[in-house]
Amino acid sequence: MTRLDVRDIPPVDRHPTIHDAFDDLAPGETLTIVNDHEPKPLFYEFQAEVDQFDADDYEVERVAADEFVARFPKGDA
Template identity: 75%
Template structure:
């Protein structure tokens, strides 16, 4: 599976979701967007699940690597 990584820790919080949505929209089917964030992106997961066609919620995974580093995988159907 091809993946695109987007580190949003330095992106202003007000701009994060739009940048993530744009990056996800640019993916082809079968690809995955990997987000590096400073907190668990649970609100983003729920937003994607409710609003984004093509988001594979069953394939979502998140891993905490440090106190301020969460890596979340958002696969596209």
């Protein structure tokens, strides 16, 4: 599992950083990101653009008001 805390990354750089980290995963691995808001736009972006994103196994948990932990699993597609 790869964990990436993006809260200190400038917002304009977050999605490219997350995509790069996801691309580096092997099929069957999961990218866990920590964000300061629920990453719904990122989920929809992955769902539309990333064939290997396993949207069915995506999970997000609100840990605190400014801390969301989301799991982006990589499938075989």
